[in-house]
Amino acid sequence: AQTVTQSQPEMSVQEAETVTLSCTYDTSENNYYLFWYKQPPSRQMILVIRQEAYKQQNATENRFSVNFQKAAKSFSLKISDSQLGDTAMYFxxxxYGGSQxxxxxxxxxxxxxxx
Amino acid sequence: DAMVIQNPRYQVTQFGKPVTLSCSQTLNHNVMYWYQQKSSQAPKLLFHYYDKDFNNEADTPDNFQSRRPNTSFCFLDIRSPGLGDAAMYLCATSRASKSNEQFFGPGTRLTVL
Known part of the structure; x- marks a missing residue:
């Protein structure tokens, strides 16, 4: 069975500083994708960043980057130069489950x- | 702008009274999903349509049904809402691929009295 675990229910950071959100997962598949989604208060969920398991290079999107450790099944999100608009739930x-x-x-x- | 639209944004229903939530998309995506999200919890997939093929999650209660009359529209029917069904219901769409992101609508918040 596939699982995703985020061990930090809440975090805070000062504006302009850097914060790292943790995520670990488990899957038996070899080819999979990992995503970070952002859900601001009362607004819709949007994609922040994605990582293909076959790519060793960590994905980056402007101020957002990931630390993907495949062997450890870890996928953390780093937000640099945090802005007030980054306040949100991060998932x-x-x-899993094929092409759908x-x-x-x-x-x-x-x-x-x-x- | 291409988008995922959900109506209504807020829905109040009575215990046991059937309710239908709607979702439409202008993205022409072939996969549409329905999620249930309770307060401060992760979205939980209820079911999805791959084109016209309906795929139910194993633990989705029979009380929840869905219809997709065409590519653009998808409906969530709750036949007899209970108090435990009060939640945010999210619709999402994607092109059929592991790598493709899902595009989410703003959600419908359902209250059951």
Missing amino acids: CALN GNLIFGKGTKLSVKP
Whole structure:
């Protein structure tokens, strides 16, 4: 069975500083994708970043980057130069189940960016 | 702008009274998903459509049904809502691929009285 675990229910960071959100997962598949989604308060969920398991290079998207450790089944998200607009729930997700893109989500980390 | 639209944004129903939530998309994606998200919890997949093929998750209660009359629209029917069904219901779409992101709608918050 596939599982995704986020061990930090809540985190806070000062504006302009860097924060890292943790995620571990388990899957028996060899080819899979990992995602970080952001769900701001009262707004819809959007993709932050994705990582293909076959790629060793860590994905980056502007201020967002991941530390993907395949052997350890770890997929952390680093947010640099945190902004007030980064305040949101962050969900780590694992694709499973063939080509239809089904996702299993972690329980989420509530990030608060403080001015 | 291409998007995923959910109506209504807020829905109040009575215990046991059937309710239908709707989702439409302008992305022309062939996969549409319905998730249930309870307060401060992760979204939980209820079922999805791959084109016209319906795929139910094993633990989705029979009380939940879905219809997809065409590519653009998908409906979630709750036949006899219980108090435990109060939640945010999220619709999402994607192209059929492991790598493709899912695009989410804003959700419908269901209250059961």
